[in-house]
Amino acid sequence: MMNAEQHSSDNSIDRLENLLELANLLNRQTDFDEIVRLVTEHARTLCNAEAGLLLMINPGTRKTIRTIFRAGSNHTPQKYSKAHQQLCGWILLNKQPILLDNPESDERFHNANLPKAGVRNAIGVPLLHRDILFGTFILINKHEGGFDQQDQHVLQQIITLAAPHLHDVQEMQAYFEPKIPRSALLQKYHSVGLIGKSKAFIEMLESVEYAIRSNVRVLLEGPNGTGKELVARAIHKFSETANGKFVGFDCGAVTESLFESELFGHKKGAFTGAINDRTGLLASGHNGTIFMDEIASMPIAMQAKLLRALQENEFRPVGSNTTCKIDARIIAASSNSLWNLVQDGTFREDFFYRLYVYPIKLPALAERAEDIPLLANHFLHKFAQKQNKALHSIAEDVMDFIIQQPWPGNIRELEHFIERLVARTDQAATVLTRKALPPEQKRSFQRKRREMHDLHHHESLEEKLQRHEIELIQEALHKTGGNKSQAARLLKIPTPTLRYKMQKYKI
Secondary structure, X not given: OOOHHHHHHHHHHHHHHHHHHHHHHHHHOOOHHHHHHHHXXXXXXXXXXXXXXXXXXXXOOOOEEEEEEEEOOOOOHHHHHXXXXXXXXXXXXXXXXXXXXOOOOOHHHOOOOOOOOXXXXXXXXXXXXXXXXXXXXXXXXXXXXXXXXXXXXXXXXXXXXXXXXXXXXXXXXXXXXXXXXXXXXXXXXXXXXXXXXXXXXXXXXXXXHHHHHHOOOEEEEOOOOOOHHHHHHHHHXXXXXXXXXXXXXXXXXXXXXXXXXHHHOEOOXXXXXXXXXXXXXXXXXXXXXXXXXXXXXXOXXXXXXXXXXXXXXXXXXXXXXXXXXXXXXXXXXXXXXXXXXXXXXXXXXXXXXXXXXXXXXXXXXXXXXXHHHHHHHHHHHHHHHHOOOOOOEEXXXXXXXXXXXXXXXXXHHHHHHHHHHHHOOOOOOXXXXXXXXXXXXXXXXXXXXXXXXXXXXXXXXXXXXXXXXXXXXXXXXXXXXXXXXXXXXXXXXXXXXXXXXXXXXXX
């Protein structure tokens, strides 16, 4: 049984190896924004922070050159701007790191009211290169009990590695390969089914592009249905492993008893039912790419065995006495944060560090809503061709309805929805109309139409008064059998006025 001291020592080694992997990545990067993303994602994850804020200054004038904010959803730079100014000011003035765990009683910031600014905990370090101060890096949490000395130590290690690159990369970038133009980037990945034009989508593609060049382990995290396997296949297709096989493996679809055989293969007679030799996932993906989807579903015992295989670059099939070498790019994917699972004790920390080399977040469809029309039309053409239909466009009101839907299942749900509509459309129809909507969607469609109509046709006060006046005149005329004089007396207005209003409103 491993004691607590040995476990802590092993985790320190794993963390050190993770930092070395990060250093190796940064040495290959020449793009400032991607360096900032990698550094911030590693720092936020390993220190369990909500937001990361980078401030770069001119060392001579102390004026701000650049401020960069990265955070999870529902966080904006404005939310933390006052706190950022206060914390940065202290770090720049004192040229020291800071650990803030009780802002209400911290005399250094008694006038800042940091809790009101959304800060309960923060750690920050100065950016130093050759003893020249050129900025600060701060991590912020809004909940209590956030950071400790260990987190500050980890952040300091990350920034010590990153500082030379952050300092030099803007000057170096002019001498290295420039970013691929946006139009070329979109066209390149459109060819493999990655379709969009939104800011969140383009940022993801840029990260994918740099991951391809780095040829390291990649961790894809994003909600179900966001296209993690498509991204993994794109990384394989455009990387050095393209000549090898792409082997996909859904960890959530394999029973625990079969995991070892699926991964490592087995020899004939290794267990009951093993009537032949079987090649496992690792051997199949040798010199290629191995994509492990929903890796969080892998049993703890198997995590340990796969970790050893990745460390040693070799494995042993079940029932075999000989080892096999493995040289493959590993791309892991999860719909949940692996680091949160580490904190919950349901995922091995050492295995996490082995996988968490090049993290890429896949945005939910709600974060890239402007891509919905592109995706919907793409799926329309795909399924129209597949089902031999004449469809070539989607009616405007139906497209508006599609855009307004929440799509909790993301791209996969949208794809299945369009496929269903195409199947419900007549063979000769050229436009997908509301007639194709299933009954439950038709009711929702009508409700949305009424809401949009009310929104765009909201009556002014004058229009409401006129409508009410028309109703009163019609009611008076009905009661008097159409007699204008009697109707005017009921309304208590002169008869000529009634005639004028009837002519005006065409009654």
